Amino acid sequence: MLVSSTASFAALGVLSLFARDELGASDTMVTVNFVVVALASMAVMLATGHVSDLVGARRVIVPASLAWLGIGYAALASVRTYPAMLAVGVVFFCAVGVPNAQLMAYARDLVDRREDTAAPTVVIALMRIVLSVGSFTGFGISGLGLAYLGARPLFRVVAVVCLGCLALSWYLLRGHNTDATAPQPVKQQSTDDRRGAQKRTDGGTRLLLILVVVMVLFSSGRIMLLSQLPILVTVSLHAPLQMTGIVLALPPLCELALMPMMAYAALRWGRGKVFLVGGAASVAYYGGLVVVTTPGQLMLLQVVYAVFGAATVIAGLDLAQRLMAGRAGTATSIYLSHENVATVNGSLVAMASVATLGHQIGFLVPGALCLIALALATWAFIRHPDSSDLRHRPPRGQHPLIPAGTP
Known part of the structure; x- marks a missing residue:
């Protein structure tokens, strides 16, 4: 989460200037880009969240979304027009919130196995602190990267970092062979119990x-x-x-x-x-x-x-x-x-x-x-x-x- 969030904020910090200075986008066009990508991201996040619970696919969704984002940042480094940037944003960056959301859910799966009511709250606090550190680091890197590399090379670096996160997440999640979301044996319940649970x-x-x-x-x-x-x-x-x-x-x-x-x-x-x-x-x-x-x-x-x-x-x-x-x-x-x-x-x-x-x-x-x-x-x-x-x-x-x- 630290590495992936740092990479995302590093790219986000230069995106507006890249669109305005190199693609000729107006302030309104930049705002429209953020709004459209936000709507697409919401739809994808909700869909992946439902699928991950339904089939227990968190260990697949996290690396897949990181790979998709890596391809997106590489494509962003090559766009020459504002419509192309908007298209790349809708197609690829609709997945920008998926890795962190799924990692938070996976962490919840792990701590729910323990009979400790404090564990989920503590884990959420720690993971949110990691995201805050990632935002600081990412925005700092964005300024340095824009000054010494330029926007397009910085996007390519972020793409490589996403692929590194892909390898790291695959190694981490593959190490837990027991999926917390795997189907569990269903206990027999009475009709009243099922109605109460549904309510x-x-x-x-x-x-x-x-x-x-x-x-x-x-x-x-x-x-x-x-x-x-x-x-x-x-x-x-x-x-x-x-x-x-x-x-x-x-x-x-x-x-x-x-x-x-x-x-x-x-x-x-x-x-x-x-x-x-x-x-x-x-x-x-x-x-x-x-x-x-x-x-x-x-x-x-x-x-x-x-x-x-x-x-x-x-x-x-x-x-x-x-x-x-x-x-x-x-x-x-x-x-x-x-x-x-x-x-x-x-x-x-x-x-x-x-x-x-x-x-x-x-x-x-x-x-x-x-x-x-x-x-x-x-x-x-x-x-x-x-x-x-x-x-x-x-x-x-x-x-x-x-x-x-x-x-």
């Missing part, structure tokens, strides 16, 4: 879909942050250009420290409570952006935004996989698909908000969407306290990382 499954699926809608609303301001926060820093706050990079880098840096803390809090007080805390942080963040007047206040708000990212990622993904027990591939793919939908929705939110209210007051719109999402999540969690792990603190004397009943 719980249907309820979990509905709650998962609500969770995805909530995350789409929470994430709808992300595109606006990328486009308007630098303007807010330099125009409204009159800060130097160097401050822009520091402001953008602060939330992911803080998330590296906050994610283990949020994982511990989720185990101690419940995943639902941690998720709602993250939602409340997002409302406070966008509300603060509307009235912020100094760079110091903005830096403090960026730390608040890191609380939102760490809490919702850790608790949300863990809840999604718990809601569809035994179908980690489908649950992970459904949950992560909110990022693709949010890319499309966020582009519309950013255009409408900035055009009508301006680059600072416009943050009221994503703030209102986050408030709606927080209310919806609170309502759903209260209705399903067990499924959402909305619980009180553990009994006195019980350690949150030790399952109940352990001597």
Whole structure:
């Protein structure tokens, strides 16, 4: 995951400049490319997640998707027109989110074998930290690669790295001969038991879909942050250009420290409570952006935004996989698909908000969407306290990382 995510972010960091400077694409055309690829990626992620659960093919899907991406990056290095880049993106980069989603599902399969209720949450936190490190490393490499190699040679290097990840994943997954998703002997159940299990499954699926809608609303301001926060820093706050990079880098840096803390809090007080805390942080963040007047206040708000990212990622993904027990591939793919939908929705939110209210007051719109999402999540969690792990603190004397009943 570290190597593949580093390669993907390295290519992503130069894609916009490559399209504009070498292919003559406008800013609108670049945005359209990201939106179209996001929609294709969502469809492929959902399909592969379902297939991986149905036939237990995670160990095949991961190397195959890495090989497909390697071919795509090699093809991208040879395109000469914007339509060709768009076609390569739809055909090949629709699989960009598949390897990480399937590796997360495979990790869930492995830890579910252990009678340790803390293991899934801890593993999710560790894997998400790896992805954050990969994003830092990848964006750093993209700048150096663009300066010393150029976009096309960098794409070819990324293609080779994907093939290296293919070999590494094949070796890793082939070493586990017992597939966690292999069919298990079916125990005899009464009609009432089957009906009860089906009812719980249907309820979990509905709650998962609500969770995805909530995350789409929470994430709808992300595109606006990328486009308007630098303007807010330099125009409204009159800060130097160097401050822009520091402001953008602060939330992911803080998330590296906050994610283990949020994982511990989720185990101690419940995943639902941690998720709602993250939602409340997002409302406070966008509300603060509307009235912020100094760079110091903005830096403090960026730390608040890191609380939102760490809490919702850790608790949300863990809840999604718990809601569809035994179908980690489908649950992970459904949950992560909110990022693709949010890319499309966020582009519309950013255009409408900035055009009508301006680059600072416009943050009221994503703030209102986050408030709606927080209310919806609170309502759903209260209705399903067990499924959402909305619980009180553990009994006195019980350690949150030790399952109940352990001597």
